[in-house]
Amino acid sequence: MELGGLVRALGLEQPPATVPPAEQVLARAALLFSPGAGRVPSAGELRELDALVQAAGCPWLLGGLSPATLGGLVAALSGCAAPPAQEQEGAELPSQDGAYAAAAERAAGVGSVFLHLLAKLEAAKTQESLGVRVVGPILRRVMAPIYIFAATHVVERPWTNARSQSVAQELLASLVQAAGCGSVAEFLRGKSEDEEGRFAAVMELLKQELTKDTWKRNPATKFVFSWTLPHVSRPWLSHYLERVLPPSLLISDDYREENKILGVRCLHHIILNVPAADLCQFNRAQVVYHALYNHLYSREAPLIQAVLLCLLDLLPILERAWWQQKQARPAAPCDEVLQLVLTHMEAEHRLALRRVYAGTLPAFVRRLGILIVRHLKRLERVILGYLEVCDGPKEEARLGILETLQCTIEHAWPRMPCRLPVLLKALLKMIWDVHTDQGSTPEPVKATLLQGATECLILLDRCSEGQVKVLLEGVYSSCEENRVRECIRKVQEST
Known part of the structure; x- marks a missing residue:
């Protein structure tokens, strides 16, 4: 086997009739390509290493090879293909573009080496001299670092290109197949609840990069974590709660909006996939609640x-635990959140935020049920104010407020008759404004708004024992707009 320039770069002697053993070659390659070596491997060196792995026979490559040697090589290659480290906080600068492009090219070369390495490991499983006895320990050693490498480059990022993404996707599929799994989720969590997957090994490697002082140095770390976490769901995720909750809180507590959103989405996945008892243990749920509550003072709609x-x-x-403990607090958590949201909604003038608030408000009303009466005065002011303002072609804020009003009438109907004059006036004014609107609102949206307002009037009529029908008789006879x-x-024909 002619190794040429790679052997010279490794500093190995190659007598005419012999070939350096794989253990020696791969150990020297790990040292040569490690970040501590102070050099970046060239494209030619990566191609030669790829050709070596591809051309080598399984007995020569894997026979007598220790898992630690191959694990060291995989770690070294992954490190040299990683995005450039960020020494200072802040967004990626334009000057990083060249470094990112070079990292993407190296990643494509490293990914090709890993692909051929996995192919050799698969082939060695069926060979009598090697088999699972030899291949198993090696696979267990290299699967986690190869997975992290693939997850770093599998989707479009500043440090990827089309070729590196394609190689990473192929590598991920090969890795799942080598593990005998059917999907990435199965690879990470295991085939059954009793079987341990590779998520623990992946998190062990990510752990050292997900600390307060290190998580921003490698720009890919947060994306690898947030891309990996959703693949581990209930009931598996509860086993790893102590490993995934701290980094999620850490990322969500950053000053940059994109990191806050990323962290909140990780927290949301944890909440949905971890049993309530585990979340309430050691006051974890309360810690998450306070972290989220502080974000409600933000001015960013996403x-x-x-x-x-x-x-x-x-x-x-939270409220289940609150009632069980009978805490002496003036309001439940849902009341606290809704009170703050309504306070912000009253003074909010930015349409993007008004749409977000109005879109989620119906869910809070349903959540509180009859207890929404605690907030009726402020909620009424919000509803009246939002019905008056057109918020663009899709009218998302108005539609959300109409749904909120419907839910409020359904849950707090005994309190509605006394509010009938102001609500009836506001709904009729909105119906007229929508009908006479000459703006860019499409006809289907107008029809939906009118339908929503009509349903609110019907509900008001039912809870006021027909008073709305009586009040609308004069309006119907004097109105000429069809x-x-x-x-x-x-409304008049409703029963």
């Missing part, structure tokens, strides 16, 4: 949306 959706799934867990008359007719 973050607020992620936080509110997360809180809606966390609140039932579309408005049609809405009133539906």
Whole structure:
């Protein structure tokens, strides 16, 4: 076997009739390509190493090879293909573009080496001189670092290109197949609840990079973690709660919005996939609640949306524990959140935030049920204010507020008759504004708004024992607009 330039780079002597043993070659290669060597492997060196692995016979490559040697080589190659480290906090600078492009090219070369290495390991399983006895320990040693490498490059990032993504996707599929699994989720969590997957090994490697002082140095670490976490679901995730909760809280506590959203989404996945008893143990749920609650003071719509959706799934867990412990608090967590949300909604003028608030408000009303009466005064002001303002072609805020009003009437109907004059006036004014609107609102959206307002009027009529029908008689007789008359007719004909 002619190794040429690679052997010279490794500093090995190659007598005419002999070939250096694989243990020696791969150990020297690990040292040569390690980040501590102070050099970056060239494309030619990676191609030669790839050709060596591809051309080598399984007995020569794997016979007598220790798992630690191959594990060291995999770690070294993964390190040299990693995105450039960030010495300072902040967004990626344009000057990083060249370094990212070079990292993507190295990643494609390293990925090819790993692909051929996995192919050799698969082939060696069927050979009598090697078999699973030899291959098994090697696979267990290299699977986690190869997975992290593939997850770093599998989706589009600043440090990837089309070739590196394609190689990473192929590598991930080969890794899953080599483990005898059917999917990435199965690879990570195991085929059954009793079988341990590779998630623990992956998190052990990520652990040293997910500390307060290190998680920002490698820009890929947070993405590998957040891409991996959703693949591990209930009931497996509860076994790893102590490993995944701290980094999720750490990322969500960052000052950059994109990191906050990433961390909140990780927390949301944990809330959905870990039993309530485990979340309440050691006050974990309360810690998560306070972290999310602080984000409600943000002015960024995407973050607020992620936080509110997360809180809606966390609140039932918190309140169950709150009632069981009979804590002496003036309000339940859901009341605290809704009170703050309504306070912000009253003064909010940015349409993006108004849409987010209005879109999630119905879920809070349903969550509280009849207890929404605690917030009726402020909620009424919010509903009246939001019904007045057109918020663009899709009218998302108005539609959300109409749904909120319907839910409020259904749950707090005994308190509605006294509010009938102001609500009836606001709904009729909105119906007229929508009918006369000459803006860019499409006709289907207008029809949905009118239908929502009509349903609110019907509900108000039912809970006020027909008072709305009486009040609308004069409006119907004096109105000449067919579309408005049609809405009133539906109310009058309702039973």
